[in-house]
Amino acid sequence: MDSMVTYVISAARYILPVLALWVIFRCLRSMLREKYEPEVWGYVLDGGGDKVYPLYHWENLLGRARSADVSLDDKTVSRVHGVLIRDDDGMWRLYDTFSRGGAWVNGKNAAGNGAPVRSGDTIKLSGKELVFEDISAAKRAQLEAGRTPAGRNVGPGLTLFGLTVFQAFLLLEHTVTASAEYAASIILGFLALILIEWFCYFAMRSVRRNGFEVEILAFFLTTLGLSVVASSAPAEMFKQVVLIIAGVVMFFIMGWWLRDLGRTKKIRLAVAVLALLFLVLNLAISKVTNGSKNWISIGGFSLQPSELVKVAYIYVGAATLDRLFRTRNLIVFIAFSAICVVALALMGDFGTALIFFATFLVISFMRSGSIATVALAVTGAGLAGFLVLSIKPYIAQRFATWGHAWDDVYGAGYQQTRAMSAAASGGLFGKGAGAGWLKGVVAANTDMVYGVLCEELGLIMALCAILAILVLAFFAVRSAAHGRSSYYVIAACAAVSMMMVQLGLNVFGSMDILPFTGVTFPFVSKGGTSLLSCWMLLAFIKAADTRKGASFVVKSPEKVSGEEAEDR
């Protein structure tokens, strides 16, 4: 019997990476096999119906530009002439985007706050006359029936079952290495995680939502995180499970809130102010830990406000199409970003400042489409960076160590050299969950978590963790093409970019390929606030997924068609 157990456990080392790859590839395949089946929200008719432009989004750009959603071949029309926007209640509005010839709806000028558009109204762009037609409920139902529901090609239930088997084998490995004192709490922790994920799955099914790839990838990463905790800090298993539950709850709350674009937009300013207050509060009352000042303790709970500000930053940074083309500059957003980055720099949290900056680049490019803006920002940041390096010796030292970790194994290179050494020890399959030694080094389960993954679960599993985030990113980019609002598209792309930058700094920093900045690996690093913020960011990705019956964050078209449309 004992030898049987030994066999299973030594086999687990090879079974785990196979299962992990299988789960990730099912998520990837599910995404790649979806056909492009856009939603249709209305039509723009040209020449009395000779030419019909379907409106695939809630926000549509009208103009002569080939990249306009309604691309009009008419000399009098400006390249970017106006935007036609639908709100949550099915009300349409036309906004003039500083066109040369002006825009009108039934003779009413659409400059400034725009003009409402109803089915049958005439839209006049300079000399060009078009007719807007809302989609009828019958037509919509017919179109909806033709779309493939999510999960049709690759069933999410089976993928989740695969993940559960993965978790079972991982738990088995832990039961061998864990000390008797903690074995029970580790087993309970894993069982709780399995319960949570299946609860989420059935909760989604109950509201007829079947797109579960994003959640599975997040649960996969969370599993790795739980394994790291079981190995490095088994006494905190319970706390970690509570945090996972809190993260999932925040994911649902955030997702539910994002369902309504109107209310989402309404509180943007409030969120911005709150975020800045958080940072100020942080600067004012936090103590210096490990050279940076990014923790605050409230009643025994320590909190990293900068993690929550990350979510707020994307919430504030994303924008709808009318804003994009009516407010030509990014000054307000740039100012907000600058304050965030400076505050983080003052805290000495160089890594997070870098993450904000990279996310800023993605958001500002997506909003402006201007390489010049991005180039300008990079130049500015470069100058600011020099300033920071000259006044913060702590950061300058990290730069000096970069690429020379092995020159100073007892000093500045202490953590990186241990992480690299342990990572190499793991080979492709690892020494087994809980069987490493790196976990005992300071910050191993946060800043050097990649080293722990490599050592205990092997290089393949560590690469799977990176792959899972990359698949999330591909998913967000692919969803972008079908997004209802540019707000969701920008937020989703910014969220995945933020995760990837964070991952890059964590992985390559601990392996001495980039300066070691001490940031967390999304979902995997132990750390409460970081886990919460990752689950919240995930809601942004869900908000861009408009596949039929896929995402609880996206209302089904029947629900948002609005009775008004039929009333009219």
Next chain:
Amino acid sequence: MKKVTRRAISALLVAALVIAGSVFYCWKYLKDGASWASYFGNENVSGTSSLTDRNGITLVSETGGKVTFSEDEATRKACYQTVGDMSGNIGTGALTQFAGRLAGFNYIYGTTDSKGTKVKLTLDSALCVKAYNAMNGRNGAVLVSNYKTGEILCMVSTPAQDPANPSKTPAEGTYLNKCISSALTPGSTFKLITLTAAIENVNDIYKQTFTCAGSVDVAGVKINCTGVHGNQTVEQALAHSCNCAFAKITQEVGADTMAAYAEKLGITTTHSLDGITTAAGRYDKAADGSSDLSWSGIGQYNDLVCPFSMLRLVSAIGNGGSFPEPTLLGHSEAEKETSMLSSATAGKMKDFMSYNVQYSYGTGTFPGLKMCAKSGTAEVGDGNTHAWFTGFLNDPDHPYAFVVVIENGGGGLRNAGAVANTVLQAAVKAGD
């Protein structure tokens, strides 16, 4: 919307960077993983790792980060470049190259042995000390291997230093293992390559008579010989190391074939000594009919040869055409021999080299050794000459191949030949 969705590419750009970084990491893991794993802070390797010679004499050991070299100073110096030092000054040293083995590391399973590992080299440290002493302060390289097994018994490069007490300003060339990492003007030892090419490509080579009047004119340039050798067979031409004869033979072989043989015999290519890349030599193809071509066949012109490549050539001749690659770690039975020459050619070359020793050097120079060899006195331009002596023992009980080079060491036979004799006498004694 289309405008915005197209800009989603920016997220893919970030993804591309992450992918590039991951690929770079994997490459670094393959390149440096062994040395990361062998870091003494790695608790997966907690026991004592040691590197020993073939007789179990410890060359260096490491326990919990504490490195101890051999107790004997002469051994430390004689094996300096082969073993390497604490600072990693010698990139080809075993401490660097076999770090992964010492840590019990491989790429698939990581570190597999937590008790520490013993790596045994084929080297005979006592023989290395003999060679080091025979060099007597002169700079150069001594290589001895068993051509039947490929095992390298002696690998000494001078100048060397004591790794337990390293100098801050060591003599030039201290950090270089000249046996594998240098390429030197070969002089007359290159005639072995020219002759091999001639045997296989010049039909009437055995019927020809080569006349030497002390010098010969090639394309208006006078090529001097070491003496006036009169009429000779090709066998005698090698024994006389006659420049006049080889100037002619080289022209008969032709520039293309000469260059092809320099490559085929492994002179101009790099080789792998248990994963350590050795230095490539050089053979510049001169125009047919030119004096440069003749000089290139005599081992002058731009010719350069790495001692390791020369060891492979004489191993091939000694072992009948094919040979196990020289190794410091030993071979498994499954490994195939490298085939370099036909057995006919190898047999012919063996006869020539044996005749050379009997006729020119005298067997009394190497008492008791069944010596087949060729000397070289390579002119290096500043009036100095590198002394070369290379060959093998035609003795199934003592199948040793060897290369000795002394930089600026004067005549080949007199200087390098003497070192070879000393080291081989010791090797034969140790092998009995």
